Each structure stands twice: as structure tokens, then as C-alpha cells.
Amino acid sequence: MSEINLSDFIAEAEELLDRLNHGLLDLDRSIKSDSRQDPSVVNDIFRAAHSLKGICGMFGFGEVGEIAHKLEDILDRLRLGKLKLTAYGLDVLFAVTEELRKIISRKAGGEPISPEEIKELKNKLSQMEKAKEEDTGIGLLKQSGISGEILAVLTEYEEHRLVENLKEGMGIYQISADFSLADFDRGLPELQDRLKDVGELITTSASAEPGKENSMTFYLLVGSAQSQEDIEAQLEGHLVTVNLIKPGKQAKAGKSAPAKSKTKTRDPEKAEPSAGDAEGEAEAQGQEETATVRSLSRTVRVDIGRLDELMNIVGELVLSKNVITQLIEKLRNQLGFTELAIDLYKVNRNLERKLQELQQGVLEVRMVPIGQIYDKLRRNVRKLARETGKEVEFIAEGGETELDKLIIEDLADPLMHIIRNSIDHGIEPKKERKKLGKSEQGQILLRAFQRGNHVVIEISDDGAGLDLMRIRKKAAEMGLISPEAEVKQEDLIQILFTPGFSTAEKVSEISGRGVGLDVVKNNIAALSGAIDIESTPGQGAKVIITLPITLAIIQALIVEAGTETFAIPLNAVSSGLSIKPQDIKTIEGREVIEQRERTLPLLRLERFFRLNSKSKTGEEELYVVTVGIAERRLGIVVDRLLGRQDIVIKSVGKVLTGLKGVAGATELGDQRTILVLDVLGLIEEAAASIGSRRMGAGAVNVS
Amino acid sequence: MVKDFYQILIAEDSAITRAFLVSVLEEFSDQLNIIEAASGFEALKQLPREKFDLIITDINMPDINGLELINFVRSNPEYAHIPLIVVTTEGSVRDKEKGLALGASEYLVKPIDPNLFRNLIIKHLGLEPEPSGRADGDIT
Numbered sequence: 001m002s003e004i005n006l007s008d009f010i011a012e013a014e015e016l017l018d019r020l021n022h023g024l025l026d027l028d029r030s031i032k033s034d035s036r037q038d039p040s041v042v043n044d045i046f047r048a049a050h051s052l053k054g055i056c057g058m059f060g061f062g063e064v065g066e067i068a069h070k071l072e073d074i075l076d077r078l079r080l081g082k083l084k085l086t087a088y089g090l091d092v093l094f095a096v097t098e099e100l101r102k103i104i105s106r107k108a109g110g111e112p113i114s115p116e117e118i119k120e121l122k123n124k125l126s127q128m129e130k131a132k133e134e135d136t137g138i139g140l141l142k143q144s145g146i147s148g149e150i151l152a153v154l155t156e157y158e159e160h161r162l163v164e165n166l167k168e169g170m171g172i173y174q175i176s177a178d179f180s181l182a183d184f185d186r187g188l189p190e191l192q193d194r195l196k197d198v199g200e201l202i203t204t205s206a207s208a209e210p211g212k213e214n215s216m217t218f219y220l221l222v223g224s225a226q227s228q229e230d231i232e233a234q235l236e237g238h239l240v241t242v243n244l245i246k247p248g249k250q251a252k253a254g255k256s257a258p259a260k261s262k263t264k265t266r267d268p269e270k271a272e273p274s275a276g277d278a279e280g281e282a283e284a285q286g287q288e289e290t291a292t293v294r295s296l297s298r299t300v301r302v303d304i305g306r307l308d309e310l311m312n313i314v315g316e317l318v319l320s321k322n323v324i325t326q327l328i329e330k331l332r333n334q335l336g337f338t339e340l341a342i343d344l345y346k347v348n349r350n351l352e353r354k355l356q357e358l359q360q361g362v363l364e365v366r367m368v369p370i371g372q373i374y375d376k377l378r379r380n381v382r383k384l385a386r387e388t389g390k391e392v393e394f395i396a397e398g399g400e401t402e403l404d405k406l407i408i409e410d411l412a413d414p415l416m417h418i419i420r421n422s423i424d425h426g427i428e429p430k431k432e433r434k435k436l437g438k439s440e441q442g443q444i445l446l447r448a449f450q451r452g453n454h455v456v457i458e459i460s461d462d463g464a465g466l467d468l469m470r471i472r473k474k475a476a477e478m479g480l481i482s483p484e485a486e487v488k489q490e491d492l493i494q495i496l497f498t499p500g501f502s503t504a505e506k507v508s509e510i511s512g513r514g515v516g517l518d519v520v521k522n523n524i525a526a527l528s529g530a531i532d533i534e535s536t537p538g539q540g541a542k543v544i545i546t547l548p549i550t551l552a553i554i555q556a557l558i559v560e561a562g563t564e565t566f567a568i569p570l571n572a573v574s575s576g577l578s579i580k581p582q583d584i585k586t587i588e589g590r591e592v593i594e595q596r597e598r599t600l601p602l603l604r605l606e607r608f609f610r611l612n613s614k615s616k617t618g619e620e621e622l623y624v625v626t627v628g629i630a631e632r633r634l635g636i637v638v639d640r641l642l643g644r645q646d647i648v649i650k651s652v653g654k655v656l657t658g659l660k661g662v663a664g665a666t667e668l669g670d671q672r673t674i675l676v677l678d679v680l681g682l683i684e685e686a687a688a689s690i691g692s693r694r695m696g697a698g699a700v701n702v703s
Numbered sequence: 704m705v706k707d708f709y710q711i712l713i714a715e716d717s718a719i720t721r722a723f724l725v726s727v728l729e730e731f732s733d734q735l736n737i738i739e740a741a742s743g744f745e746a747l748k749q750l751p752r753e754k755f756d757l758i759i760t761d762i763n764m765p766d767i768n769g770l771e772l773i774n775f776v777r778s779n780p781e782y783a784h785i786p787l788i789v790v791t792t793e794g795s796v797r798d799k800e801k802g803l804a805l806g807a808s809e810y811l812v813k814p815i816d817p818n819l820f821r822n823l824i825i826k827h828l829g830l831e832p833e834p835s836g837r838a839d840g841d842i843t
Contacts (some may be wrong), residue, residue, distance in 0.1 A: 012719045047763060050792045056717045057814025065814070152805065153770045155762060156795045183750055192766070205771040206747055207778060216747070610721070 006108060009059045011301060012051075013104050019048040020097050022375055022524045028090055028382070030173020037085070039161060039200070046075035046157075052100075063118045063319040064103055071096060077129075080160045089128045091386075094379065094660065096121055131217045140166050144246055150174070150221065158203045165200060165223030171248030173199075173231060175220045177240040184216055191238050192220065198231050199224025224248070230384060234254045235548045304405055307366050314359050315648030319667055321355055322645065324348055340545035366406075367549075370455070380416055381444065384423045390429060392423055396449035403455050407527050407547060411457075414520045418543045419444060419461050419475030421517075424543055426463030436538070438462065454571070455549055460542035466535035468492055474501070493533045494687075497521045525680055528569065554649065556676065557625060558642040558668070561604075565674045567647050567666055568625055568636065576641060580618065593624065600626065602639040603686045604679075608661065627679045634683045649676050660685050709756040709828050711737045714746035714772060715766045715790065720813070724759060724790065727817045732832055743767030747775065755785055757827055762791040762798050772799055777806035786827040790815060 023045035049072040056065030070091070077083040095169075099121055102111055140163050141151060153330045154162065165172060175195070179187045188204070195201050202221040226233060228244050235242065330347055374396040385392040403411070427442035434440055447458045469488060475495045476483040495501060499518040524531045529547035548554070548571060556567035557576070577595075582600065584591050591602040595687045602624065606613050624635040647666040663678035711728075715721045721780035723740050725746045728735055729778050737754060744766040746758075758776060762769035767788060788809040789802050809823055822828065 008719065008722070012717075050763065051717045052718075054717060054792045054813045058719070058723045062814075076795075152798070152801060153768070153774045154803075155768050155770060156797045157763070159797075180750060185744070188744070204744075204767050206767060206775050692800065 006059070007303070009055060009061075010104070010108050012055055014101075016048045016055075017097060017101050017104075018375065020045050020052075021094075021379060023048070024090065024093055024097065025375060025378060027085060028094075029105075029561045030376075031085065031087055031090060031278070039164070041158060042085075044080040045170045046079045047074065049075050061104070061107060061435055063113060063115070064100065064107060066118060067096065067100060067103075067121050067125070068562050070122050071100075074125055074128060079157055081164065083129070085469070092124055092128050094382070096125060097353055098379070105371070106211065111176055146172065146174075146246055148247075150219075153205055154203060161200065161202050162221070162223070165202065166246070166500060168223075169249030170199065170223035170225055172243055172246040173222045173224060173228070174241070174245050175222060175231075175235070175240050176241045177218050177220070177238060178215050180215050181216065181673040182214070184218070187238075188218055191218075191235075191240070194235060195220060195222055198226060198234055202249070243292045258287075302365075304366075307362070307405075310362050311366070314362050317355055318359065318646050318648065321348070321351060322668070324351075327577065363404075363493065366404050367402040367410055368405045369399055370401050370403055370408060370411075370457070373398075373408060373415070374399050374446075376412060377415060377419060377446070381419060381423065384420060388423060389429070390423060392427060393441050393443045394419075394446070395443065396446045401448040403547065403549060410523060410527055411547075414523045415446070415457070415459065417520050418516075419446075422459065422461040422463060422541070425467075426461040426465070428464055450549070451546075455547050457545040457547070458542055459545075460540060462517075462540045465537040465539060465541050466493065466496075468535075468537070471495060489535075493535070496533065497531075525678070530680060554647060555644060555645050556666070558674075559605075559623070559625065559636075559638040560640040560642055561609075561638040562613045564609070565668070565672065566605065566638075567645075567674055568627065569663070569676065569679060570644060572627045573625055574628070574633070576623060577626070578621050578623050580621060595626075595635075600633060600635045601686055602623070602635045602637050603682060606639070608682070608685070628683050632683050632687070634679075634686050636677075636682065647676065707734060709735050709760065709830070710753050711735060711757045711824075712740060712749055712753070713737060714740045714743055714758070714760040714764065714769065715742075716741055716761060720761070720790070723815070724820070727821050728824060731824075736831060741748055743769065743772045743839075746772055755782075756836060757824065758785050758787045760787065760793045762789060762795075762802065770798070770805060773802060773805040773807050777819060788823060788827070790820070 023041045026041045027037060027045075030041075033129065044481065046244055049068055053065050053072050054067035056062065056068055074083065074093075078085055083089075103117070107113055141159060143167055146162075151159070162172070177188070179190055192204065193200060200223045202223060204221075204525055205219045207217050207219070222231075225248060226234075228242055232242050237390060283466055291426040325348060328341065328344050331344070335341060377396065378394050381392055381394040410526070422444050423442075427444070428436065430440045441462060442461065444459065444461045448459075449456055471492050472481070472487065473499075475481045475487075475492070478498075478501065479496060480501075481487055496517050497517065501516055501518070516643075521531055524545055524547070529545055531546075533541060534544065535541040555570040557570055557573055559566050559568060567684045579593060582592050587599065591604070593602060594600075605611070620639070623638050623641050625638060625641075626635050626636050645668070649664040661682045663680050663681070665673055665675045666676050668671050713721055713724055715724070718741070721741075725737055725739070728737065738749055738755075740749050743760075743764045746760065747767060751754075758772075760769045760772050767775075769791065773787055773789070776785060776787060783806075785835045787806065788811065789807045790811045790813065791798070792813045801813075802810055808827065811823075824830065
């Protein structure tokens with residue numbers, strides 16, 4: 001129970017850094033729009049830094065803790081109003097948070113951290129501190145006439161918030177409410193939530209009064225611009241007493257005589273069913289509150305490895321069930337429809353349904369919203385924009401779209417690379433944009449949404465679009481195309497994915513670090529996804545990534561070619577048809593068939609993998625499985641279709657990783673191991689085999 | 704006065720700090736029952752449910768803060784006698800002064816020295832450390 005290990009530490013540290021970062025982004029927004037900084041945000045990031053310091057100390061990460069300590073000091077002074085946050089200060093805070101993240105991960109990996117690094121970070125923070133102390137106005141408290149009893153239990157931060165409220169001329173109210181011991185954990189949060197609409201909740205305290213055995217009185221200190229009557233009206237339905245302890249400047253004196261109090265005698269329990277119009281709203285609020293309170297105490301953090309294990313077991317169960325299904329089939333064939341066979345069939349059907357539910361359940365547990373990585377991306381956009389001197393607005397939509405946790409993990413880097421390309425190559429410098437009549441601030445829009453069994457992520461910018469001329473020139477230089485050849489835009493775009501291809505004249509700070517779009521493509525392909533680019537010159541480019549929702553269990557079409565059996569992921573299959581050998585035509589040395597007035601290029605699996613073919617008369621029917629998305633389609637020619645089945649993809653190990661067109665292996669019901677085809681790889685191979693493009697794409701090493 | 708079983712309430716919003724404090728007291732696990740509360744509010748809920756021999760609290764917690772918890776405990780005859788140890792990251796002098804004025808028995812600032820913490824618990828509960836245990840460290 002009390003076992004704490006390094007991975008717990010890392011997990012909590014990461015959470016805290018995320019919280020810090022999230023808060024800083026909020027502050028960034030309020031500084032930019034010149035709006036009021038939400039005090040709870042500053043307080044929250046202070047608390048995150050403070051917790052970070054605490055846990056660092058416990059884990060012997062003392063030197064990291066020192067930075068966190070310094071950070072905490074500064075944030076403490078910010079939240080107490082002793083320091084004013086400037087855009088420069090915010091930059092420092094962003095940078096230090098980022099450095100802390102790196103240092104912690106290095107340190108966790110056993111790498112020593114030099115004292116100079118720590119010192120440098122501390123110095124950075126110290127510069128920020130040089131700003132002069134602001135007056136905290138604690139003196140105001142003494143003159144306010146608020147009783148010492150109340151002030152005695154305020155933390156320094158709460159004192160500061162009280163002072164701020166006094167400065168802003170808010171009225172200070174003390175709202176007291178009795179709750180029974182049985183239900184105060186429901187009633188109090190509800191009341192606190194209500195008060196958020198009234199003003200700022202400064203603190204909550206409690207007292208148990210003698211004689212009231214089963215109830216507890218809570219005092220909520222609130223700063224509000226509203227009059228006592230208005231507040232009372234808003235708290236209709238709660239059993240509360242509202243006391244004005246310090247009149248505000250705005251509230252009219254006549255309307256809110258000091259120390260006047262009125263007790264609402266409506267019992268919230270009884271009031272609920274008859275609350276009328278307000279009922280729905282109040283209930284919704286109540287539920288929301290319960291939901292948040294619950295998620296705090298009812299969430300379990302699970303190592304993804306354990307979920308993988310579970311998933312594997314479910315996968316193996318699915319395989320066992322497939323074996324049973326085959327046995328039942330056999331039984332039926334041998335003995336006919338005996339009672340036993342029918343019973344067994346029914347039981348198996350039931351097992352199948354439950355197994356599906358189990359599979360679905362485990363899958364859902366693994367799903368996380370993609371919004372988790374939005375902050376990270378936003379942070380990077382901010383940094384890159386600053387480095388390039390461009391102004392970039394980053395809009396991210398569809399954060400609630402869910403994907404398998406592992407996919408999300410592997411998605412951050414490719415997405416960052418694409419965004420980096422947009423900022424570096426796509427969005428024009430401010431001056432140029434102005435000349436073009438565009439707004440100085442460029443825009444990058446990231447949109448994620450679900451489409452069927454896929455999640456689509458689009459990253460579009462309003463920059464210059466792809467420089468097709470330059471891509472063409474470079475491709476010709478590299479010998480990928482002949483200078484005279486007519487090449488369609490979509491083919492030029494495909495060239496971007498060639499290893500080593502870059503149009504950058506010189507290596508910039510941002511893109512062009514030798515990591516090209518081919519790596520992005522491989523990363524996406526490793527997730528069984530596809531990537532495409534659309535471009536409109538002068539108006540921007542759009543990168544479209546299509547990903548399966550999960551990698552773990554997929555439906556596949558089982559086919560036979562030559563003497564081998566293969567699985568083709570069903571999500572890539574658009575249709576299947578049977579043809580006669582004489583339907584196949586040859587155009588420019590390629591086998592194709594005419595299909596709905598379009599030609600479909602073919603790939604014979606048997607030839608592709610150089611398999612032993614079964615003796616054939618040359619007259620047998622063949623089957624064509626059409627795969628591919630949009631314009632890049634391919635007909636895979638096989639001998640037989642064996643049916644569809646749920647499969648669990650397993651990696652094929654090192655020996656076969658270089659093999660083109662293979663995504664992995666799986667086991668069939670009869671415990672034979674077969675290969676799962678990598679459809680995108682096959683399409684590429686087929687495309688590469690025409691003419692001179694062979695040399696470029698042939699070198700792709702699918703990892 | 705000699706008891707052989709004690710109940711401790713820990714009010715602290717950082718799960719890892721709670722785990723740390725619990726782990727320091729591991730050696731007394733057969734003499735202690737430790738109840739964890741993730742906020743001042745949760746601590747208030749726990750108070751009437753059990754008979755506590757010691758309360759450990761943080762200062763900065765969401766909803767009800769540590770100072771308020773101390774005040775609540777000290778102003779309530781049922782709980783007023785319970786020793787109360789503050790464990791906080793807060794270096795604020797004002798908070799410390801207030802905490803002690805409200806009746807905190809001890810005030811520790813993180814990072815916590817495990818031995819110091821352990822010895823404070825021994826002192827306030829009158830526990831008997833294991834003979835082989837780490838018996839060094841100062842009692843303040």
C-alpha cells in the first residue's frame with residue numbers, strides 16, 4: 001500500500017508539470033487579451049510547483065527540487081500580489097517548466113545533472129524576481145473591521161485574495177449553512193458551486209456547535225459586487241444565512257444594511273421536487289459537481305503494460321473461441337444437428353457475445369482523449385513562432401476525440417513535425433503576409449474527429465501552400481523524376497515522403513534537421529494509419545492523417561494465395577470481386593482490370609512474395625480484393641477468399657521486419673500462424689515498381 | 704494510558720506525500736491504523752467517524768485549508784485534545800505563526816526528515832519502536 005517507486009514519482013511529476021503548463025497557457029491568453037488574470041489559475045500553478053518541490057525532495061531529486069522551490073517562491077509572490085506577471089516573466093516560466101521536464105526525465109533515466117545546469121535555471125528565475133515588490137496591502141485588512149476570528153484561519157494566500165476583493169470594492173459576505181453529517185459532502189459542494197456565480201469564494205471553514213450533534217455549520221467567506229438581496233435570491237433553495245460583514249463600494253448602502261440577516265427556512269431536500277424552472281439547472285449543476293468530486297477519488301492510474309496484458313489475454317480468448325467454433329462446425333458435419341451440437345452452438349454464441357463485450361470494455365479503458373497532447377503542441381507552436389519571429393495562432397478542435405493510448409503516445413512527434421513544417425515552410429513572415437493582404441498572424445488549425453472506425457486528424461495552415469516548382473526541381477536533381485516528365489500534383493506530393501527529400505536550402509533551426517516527412521509517414525504507417533497532403537498555392541496546405549481507433553484487435557479478411565494464407569485488415573478493404581484470368585489486361589507493362597470505367601492496377605500476391613503456386617490450369621477463377629483509400633487503390637489478386645475473422649496482430653520479430661508488405665503475424669483458429677498484410681506498404685510497392693520511381697521508394701525501410 | 708493501537712488521520716492533497724508519510728510509519732503498521740483524507744473537507748468527514756489519536760495536516764489544501772482544520776479541531780471539545788502535526792511545503796512565516804497560534808502541536812516544513820517525523824509520532828503517541836528499528840534521530 002505504501003510502496004512508492006520511481007514510476008509513481010514520474011507520473012505525478014508529469015501531471016504536475018502538465019498542470020503548470022496548462023495554467024501558464026491560461027495566463028498567456030489573459031495577458032495577450034489584456035483581460036483579468038484568474039486568481040485561481042495562479043494559485044493552482046503555485047500549488048503544482050509546491051507539490052513538485054515536495055515530491056522531488058522525497059525522491060532524492062534534491063537539485064531538481066531546488067529549481068521547483070525557486071519556481072514556487074516566484075509563483076507564491078505572484079499569487080500574493082507581490083510580483084506582477086509580465087510577458088517576459090511568462091516566457092521564463094514556460095522555459096523553466098520545459099527544462100524541468102527534461103531534467104526530470106534525464107535524471108529518471110539515471111543521467112547525472114550538472115550543477116551548472118541547475119544554477120543556470122535558478123539564475124533565469126532570479127532575474128524575474130528583480131522586479132520591484134508590489135504593495136500587498138495587508139494593512140487594509142486591519143482597517144477593514146473584519147473580525148480577528150475570521151482572519152486567524154486565513155492562509156496568506158487567502159488574505160491576499162481578501163485584500164484584492166477589498167481593493168476592488170467588493171462587499172464581503174459571510175454565508176453560513178448548516179448541513180447534517182449525513183449529507184454535507186453533497187450539499188456543501190453544491191453550495192460552493194452556486195457561490196461561484198455570486199462572486200469569489202475566499203475560504204470555507206467549519207464549526208460544530210454544541211447541542212447540534214448531527215449537524216455541522218459551515219462559513220463561506222465570499223467577495224461579491226452583488227447586494228445582499230440579490231445573493232439571497234440566488235441562494236434560494238439552500239438553507240443559508242447571508243451576513244454582510246463589510247459593505248462594498250458598488251452595493252447601495254440602503255439596500256444592504258450591515259449585519260442584517262435573514263434565514264431561509266426551505267429545506268433543500270423537500271424543495272427539490274417542487275423547485276420548478278430552476279430545477280433542471282440546479283440538478284445539472286449538482287451532477288456536474290458530483291462528477292468532479294468523484295473523478296478525484298474514484299480514478300485509478302493503471303500502467304498501460306497491464307492493459308496490454310489484459311488485451312493480449314482477451315485476444316487469446318478470441319482465438320480459443322475461434323477454435324471452439326471450428327470444433328462445433330466439425331461436430332455438426334460429423335454428427336449432424338444433434339441436440340448436443342445445437343446446445344453447444346448456442347452456448348458458443350453466448351460466449352461470443354460476452355467476449356465481444358469484454359473486448360469492447362477493455363478497448364474503452366485504453367481510450368484517451370487526443371486533447372491530452374494539445375497543450376504540448378500549443379507550447380511548441382508558441383516556442384517555434386517565437387524562434388521564427390512569426391505570429392501564429394494555434395487552434396485545436398475535437399480534443400474529446402478518443403484514441404488508443406498507445407496511438408496517442410506515438411502521435412505527438414509526427415504531429416509536431418507537421419506543425420513545425422507549417423510554421424517553417426508554410427506560414428509566411430509577417431511582412432510578406434501583409435503584402436499579400438493576409439493578416440499578420442498566421443493560423444494553424446488542428447481538427448480531430450471520428451469517421452466510422454477511424455479517427456481523422458487534419459492540420460491546416462493559411463500559409464503559402466506547397467512550393468510545387470521547388471519540389472519538382474529538387475526531385476529532378478535527385479533523379480527521382482526526369483526534368484521533362486509531366487508529373488501530377490498528387491505524385492509530386494508523394495515525392496515529399498521519399499527518404500532524404502528536403503527542399504530546404506539550408507538547415508534551419510526548425511525543420512530540416514535531417515528528419516523528413518518519410519519518417520512521419522513511417523510513424524503513421526506503424527500505427528496502421530495513412531497520411532495525405534492537400535495544397536492550394538497561396539492559401540495554405542492541409543495534412544490529413546487517418547488512423548484506426550485501436551490497434552489491438554481488428555477484423556480481417558483471410559485469403560489464400562499459392563500455398564499460403566494471409567490476413568488483410570478489413571478496414572483497408574473496399575470490395576472484393578471474382579474475375580477470370582482473361583479479364584486481366586496489360587497496360588504499359590502493368591496488369592490491370594477495368595472496373596466501373598476505371599482501371600485498377602493489380603498486384604498478384606503469389607508473385608509478390610514469390611510463393612510456390614498450386615498446380616493450375618490457368619482457367620481457375622481468381623479473386624481481386626480492392627484496397628486503398630481515395631486515389632491510391634490497388635487490386636490484390638488471390639486464389640481464394642476464406643472468410644472474415646477477428647485477429648490480434650502480433651509483431652513478427654526482427655527477422656521479418658524488413659519484409660515489405662507485412663504488418664505482422666496472427667494466429668488462426670486452427671493455431672496456424674499467418675502473415676497480416678500491410679496494405680499501404682503494398683500500394684507503395686506497386687506504385688514504386690513502375691518505371692524510374694523505383695529507386696527512390698525502394699529504399700524505404702519500414703520500421 | 705498505554706494503548707496498543709492508534710488511529711492517525713492524514714489530511715494532505717498530494718497522494719505521494721501521503722504515501723511517503725505512510726511509508727515512514729510502515730514499521731508500526733501493526734500498531735497503527737492510518738486514515739487518509741485528500742482534502743480538509745474529507746478530513747472533516749472522517750473526524751466524527753473514528754476516534755483519532757493523532758492528526759497530521761497540510762496547510763494549503765483545496766476547499767477547507769489546514770488552518771481551518773486546526774481551528775475546527777481545537778475549538779471542538781471532542782477533538783481538542785488530539786495532537787496535531789502540520790506537515791507543509793509552505794514556508795510562509797505568517798502561516799506558521801497562525802498555525803501554532805491556533806494550536807498546532809508541531810510544525811514541519813517539507814522536505815520532511817523521515818527520522819524527525821517518525822520520532823515526533825513516537826513522542827506524541829507513546830509508541831514503542833522496534834528494537835532493531837532506526838532508533839537514532841533527534842526528538843524535538
